[in-house]
Amino acid sequence: MTKYAIADVKARWILDSRANPTVETELRTEGGTVAVAAVPSGASKGEFEALELRDGESAFHGLGVKKAVDNVNSIIGPKVKGMDVREQKQIDDTMIALDGTPNKSKLGANAVLSVSLAVARAAALAQGMQLHEWISKLYHRKPLLPVPFSNVLNGGEHAGNDLSIQEFMVVPVGLKTFHEALQAVSEIYVSLRSYVTKRYGAVAKNVGDEGGVAPPMGNTQEALSALESAITDAGYSNGKEIRLAIDAASSTFFINGKYKIDGRLLTKEELMDYWKQVIAAHKIMSIEDPFEQNDFETTAKFTAQVKPLQVVGDDIFVTQIARLKRGIDVGACNALLLKVNQVGSLTEAVDAGLLAIKSGYSVMVSHRSGETTDDFIADLAVGLGTGQIKTGAPARGERVAKYNRLLKIEDDTGIPYAGPSIASKS
Ligand code: 2PG
Numbered sequence: 001m002t003k004y005a006i007a008d009v010k011a012r013w014i015l016d017s018r019a020n021p022t023v024e025t026e027l028r029t030e031g032g033t034v035a036v037a038a039v040p041s042g043a044s045k046g047e048f049e050a051l052e053l054r055d056g057e058s059a060f061h062g063l064g065v066k067k068a069v070d071n072v073n074s075i076i077g078p079k080v081k082g083m084d085v086r087e088q089k090q091i092d093d094t095m096i097a098l099d100g101t102p103n104k105s106k107l108g109a110n111a112v113l114s115v116s117l118a119v120a121r122a123a124a125l126a127q128g129m130q131l132h133e134w135i136s137k138l139y140h141r142k143p144l145l146p147v148p149f150s151n152v153l154n155g156g157e158h159a160g161n162d163l164s165i166q167e168f169m170v171v172p173v174g175l176k177t178f179h180e181a182l183q184a185v186s187e188i189y190v191s192l193r194s195y196v197t198k199r200y201g202a203v204a205k206n207v208g209d210e211g212g213v214a215p216p217m218g219n220t221q222e223a224l225s226a227l228e229s230a231i232t233d234a235g236y237s238n239g240k241e242i243r244l245a246i247d248a249a250s251s252t253f254f255i256n257g258k259y260k261i262d263g264r265l266l267t268k269e270e271l272m273d274y275w276k277q278v279i280a281a282h283k284i285m286s287i288e289d290p291f292e293q294n295d296f297e298t299t300a301k302f303t304a305q306v307k308p309l310q311v312v313g314d315d316i317f318v319t320q321i322a323r324l325k326r327g328i329d330v331g332a333c334n335a336l337l338l339k340v341n342q343v344g345s346l347t348e349a350v351d352a353g354l355l356a357i358k359s360g361y362s363v364m365v366s367h368r369s370g371e372t373t374d375d376f377i378a379d380l381a382v383g384l385g386t387g388q389i390k391t392g393a394p395a396r397g398e399r400v401a402k403y404n405r406l407l408k409i410e411d412d413t414g415i416p417y418a419g420p421s422i423a424s425k426s
């Protein structure tokens with residue numbers, strides 16, 4: 001037994017940012033290191049995501065995680081006991097084999113992931129390293145402070161307004177450091193809040209699931225104009241230091257073969273033209289899930305036509321190698337959204353990220369709309385050097401936890417900010 005051997009694994013339920021229970025795991029090594037990790041949860045989930053195990057009983061409206069917690073405590077824990085926390089892949093492979101299903105439906109992706117993330121954190125702590133340092137070392141990557149894609153205005157399934165598009169983001173690509181970039185995001189967010197409050201009244205102070213304002217609006221142009229005004233009001237300019245990005249999450253408004261947006265029903269061809277207009281009119285640099293999750297063909301056609309625009313695949317790829325390979329083969333998207341819980345283990349999520357990078361795709365590490373204050377993804381984005389992170393508005397504790405962790409990493413290490421490299425690509 002070395003000090004790196006797993007001595008004890010204990011899971012419990014905690015709450016996420018939508019008042020639903022989620023799994024937190026505490027892992028102790030023989031050397032006395034204690035590491036804790038918690039699992040996030042999505043609202044606009046991809047059809048092919050790994051299974052988040054829920055109890056389906058009356059408690060928590062069916063969303064209890066008692067079974068997932070038990071699976072960690074009585075099945076996974078005993079199995080991984082004694083294993084070396086530095087052997088991330090070996091431990092993840094053991095849990096994948098123990099589950100034995102293609103989508104982790106037996107043990108639950110939430111159960112498996114909580115252990116997987118706690119293992120990585122324990123390995124870093126036990127070796128006296130920061131988590132991002134350990135991730136860089138483990139995956140042979142050069143660290144970078146990521147550009148935040150900050151979702152300052154919420155729509156779709158994350159808000160109670162009539163916007164079809166789920167996320168309207170500001171992207172501080174033209175700033176020199178992460179500190180300056182986050183300052184710009186904060187200033188724009190506060191300007192946006194006063195802009196919408198003036199226009200829509202105090203109701204516009206309400207925020208959506210990811211902390212962005214959620215004014216009662218129903219039109220895409222209206223939302224993008226609000227962002228542009230806020231950028232100017234805060235003393236920046238769209239197309240210079242700041243760029244705009246959207247996550248359409250278009251599967252959520254794909255109804256009977258058509259896309260319901262701005263009060264109209266569009267065919268995929270009409271939606272393609274619509275995107276092109278919006279992108280040109282508002283200098284958008286990145287669009288996520290522009291077409292529904294199974295339409296690889298239209299997504300590929302679009303990606304080729306809008307070059308060098310960044311086209312990010314979230315629901316279409318669900319951080320899974322097989323779907324990503326299919327996308328790469330046909331040229332659907334040119335960037336991967338990396339969400340650890342879509343596949344359910346750190347090893348598999350990073351494998352998808354590394355395949356994307358090898359294939360010339362960009363990678364954006366992402367939170368979920370249901371989050372905890374766990375800041376794992378901040379270190380993941382830095383350690384993998386992906387250059388991009390999506391972690392909501394600069395408001396509400398579960399979003400701010402990641403931003404504040406990134407501030408600390410920049411402060412402590414002087415790792416370079418990815419802004420300039422992203423700006424030159426777009
Ligand atoms: C998305 C995410 C995160 P959810 O669609 O990209 O912003 O939302 O977690 O609800 O899937």
Ligand code: MG
Binds near residue numbers: 247249289314315337
């Ligand atoms: Mg998305």
